[in-house]
Amino acid sequence: MQVIYSIFNTILDAGAVVMLPIIITIIGLIFGIKLSKAFRSGLTIGIGFAGINLVINLMKDNIGPAAKAMVENFGINLDIVDVGWGSIAAVTWSSPIIAILIFAILATNIIMLVLNATETLDVDIWNYHHMAIVGIMVYFVTKSVLLGIFATVLMAIITFKLSDWTAPLVEDYFGIPGVSLPTMSALASVIIAYPLNWIIDKIPGINKLDFEIKDAKKYLGIFGEPSMMGLILGMIVGILAKYSVANILSLGVNMAAVMILIPKMTALFMEGLMPISESAKKFCQEKFKNRKFLIGLDAAVVVGNPDVITTSLIVIPLTVIMAAILPGNRVLPFADLAVVTFRVAMVVAMTRGNLFKNIIIGLVTTAALLYCGTITSPVLTQIATSVGLDFGGGLITSFAATSLAVSFLVYEAFINNPIIWVPVLLIVFAIIWVGVVKYQKKRNI
Amino acid sequence: MKRILVACGNGIATSTVVATKIREKCEEAGISVTVTQCKLLEVEAKADDYDLLVTTGKFTGGSVKCPTVGAMSLLTGINEEATLNEILSYLK
Numbered sequence: 001m002q003v004i005y006s007i008f009n010t011i012l013d014a015g016a017v018v019m020l021p022i023i024i025t026i027i028g029l030i031f032g033i034k035l036s037k038a039f040r041s042g043l044t045i046g047i048g049f050a051g052i053n054l055v056i057n058l059m060k061d062n063i064g065p066a067a068k069a070m071v072e073n074f075g076i077n078l079d080i081v082d083v084g085w086g087s088i089a090a091v092t093w094s095s096p097i098i099a100i101l102i103f104a105i106l107a108t109n110i111i112m113l114v115l116n117a118t119e120t121l122d123v124d125i126w127n128y129h130h131m132a133i134v135g136i137m138v139y140f141v142t143k144s145v146l147l148g149i150f151a152t153v154l155m156a157i158i159t160f161k162l163s164d165w166t167a168p169l170v171e172d173y174f175g176i177p178g179v180s181l182p183t184m185s186a187l188a189s190v191i192i193a194y195p196l197n198w199i200i201d202k203i204p205g206i207n208k209l210d211f212e213i214k215d216a217k218k219y220l221g222i223f224g225e226p227s228m229m230g231l232i233l234g235m236i237v238g239i240l241a242k243y244s245v246a247n248i249l250s251l252g253v254n255m256a257a258v259m260i261l262i263p264k265m266t267a268l269f270m271e272g273l274m275p276i277s278e279s280a281k282k283f284c285q286e287k288f289k290n291r292k293f294l295i296g297l298d299a300a301v302v303v304g305n306p307d308v309i310t311t312s313l314i315v316i317p318l319t320v321i322m323a324a325i326l327p328g329n330r331v332l333p334f335a336d337l338a339v340v341t342f343r344v345a346m347v348v349a350m351t352r353g354n355l356f357k358n359i360i361i362g363l364v365t366t367a368a369l370l371y372c373g374t375i376t377s378p379v380l381t382q383i384a385t386s387v388g389l390d391f392g393g394g395l396i397t398s399f400a401a402t403s404l405a406v407s408f409l410v411y412e413a414f415i416n417n418p419i420i421w422v423p424v425l426l427i428v429f430a431i432i433w434v435g436v437v438k439y440q441k442k443r444n445i
Numbered sequence: 446m447k448r449i450l451v452a453c454g455n456g457i458a459t460s461t462v463v464a465t466k467i468r469e470k471c472e473e474a475g476i477s478v479t480v481t482q483c484k485l486l487e488v489e490a491k492a493d494d495y496d497l498l499v500t501t502g503k504f505t506g507g508s509v510k511c512p513t514v515g516a517m518s519l520l521t522g523i524n525e526e527a528t529l530n531e532i533l534s535y536l537k
Contacts, residue, residue: 086457126458127458174502174503175503176502176503176517178521179517179521217489221486221489221490224484224486224487225486225487225490226484226487263455263456263457266457267456267457267461267482270457270458270461270462271461271465274461274462274465277462281522285522295520295521295522295523297459297517297520297521298453298454298458298459298501298520299454300453300454300455300458300459300460300501300502301453301454301459301501301502301503301517301520302454302502302503303454303455303485303502304452304454304485304500304502304503304504305502305503309485309486312486338455338484339454339455341454341455341485341486342454342455
């Protein structure tokens with residue numbers, strides 16, 4: 001017993017780089033992958049974590065002091081650095097309860113499919129991190145594993161239902177039939193876009209507005225290139241920090257490096273998880289082969305749409321300006337400016353590509369990201385520090401995790417008086433569910 | 446050595462799946478390739494240096510000179526072989 005205990009402690013002390021290969025190997029074995037392959041997956045993911053740690057350190061050393069100087073010089077209080085969804089996903093996969101949460105999500109999906117409560121088969125294990133992080137944060141705050149699992153299961157149910165409901169949009173607008181997009185980073189915008197779109201449609205005059213921007217890509221394309229965005233933003237922060245010219249240039253190039261390197265490191269996570277996703281896919285497709293279902297895919301498959309790209313290219317620079325002037329916001333948007341396309345994709349589909357509405361609703365969506373990010377940053381930073389991603393006392397956030405409106409609501413309901421707010425959330429969700437079912441029946445007749 | 450550019454929404458998730466499958470298939474077929482991943486937003490700036498563009502979604506965002514293959518099937522697993530063979534046909 002003593003031996004097991006000390007082995008366990010040694011592993012825990014060694015941190016995420018050691019925990020990750022072990023946890024992923026075990027998850028892989030449960031999914032029926034051969035030990036050698038499962039271990040390679042685990043090791044690849046451990047390497048990814050080490051890589052992300054390096055980039056985060058590069059970021060901390062460069063942008064950390066500059067952001068502080070910016071506050072002192074001009075009172076621009078943007079001291080919470082957006083380190084990107086990939087870094088937060090790395091933190092998520094390093095949690096001690098991640099294995100339980102992954103199986104809880106998969107079980108939720110299978111049970112809902114068996115009960116005909118969802119059409120979506122979601123074996124995109126990679127994107128489970130959006131649902132898992134909420135449970136991890138709830139667990140971290142409440143110290144209750146059970147509440148953490150409940151929060152993640154609720155996230156899963158909401159995710160699968162939202163992707164069922166938006167599947168017709170994906171088919172009609174993006175022209176991709178037979179799939180749904182259980183990616184919360186895209187779906188969360190729906191709860192903001194749906195009511196706003198409805199309101200705008202009711203305002204006489206405004207509801208007729210639309211315009212077109214020709215050659216948006218030619219003039220704004222630069223905002224779509226992460227390296228250029230990193231360079232420009234880095235240099236702007238350097239100027240506001242009143243750095244010397246040499247230091248301004250150096251900050252620009254280092255921030256461009258961060259923009260390019262974070263996705264490269266995150267890709268290692270994806271590569272490591274692929275064998276697990278593939279085996280889950282085979283297992284589930286065989287189990288449900290007599291049933292029609294929507295295959296859950298990453299929302300990456302729709303963001304190539306030209307309207308989505310045009311909207312993003314306009315929303316990205318406006319979001320940076322908004323971050324500086326919105327009262328109460330402390331988030332410095334950075335790494336996740338590269339994925340604004342995901343946040344606006346569903347907005348674009350909902351307005352049928354009306355650029356006027358896309359920009360208005362898109363900006364409300366990114367404003368919500370900034371505020372939710374500001375509020376939940378301290379807990380997120382503590383969790384990151386606890387698994388070894390240390391930002392040297394500075395605060396971090398991203399445009400994922402609880403910065404997403406849906407995840408934010410679920411998280412807040414579970415940490416503030418869950419006895420009152422969780423039932424409230426469930427009732428509201430149930431009413432929406434019934435409403436959507438009635439609406440769909442009416443439309444089909 | 447043929448050069449393939451694989452593009453998806455963020456240059457990470459789905460493009461890694463597709464890139465890995467293309468690499469494995471090419472290895473089996475004995476074709477040497479370099480596969481690079483990028484974001485769909487960057488395609489126009491980059492595609493000219495490649496022999497083939499593979500996208501994981503619908504790419505309607507502009508004009509590129511090299512042939513383009515949509516590889517959604519590598520994600521859903523339906524008609525996967527046909528798409529892989531189409532990709533190979535451009536590399537011979």
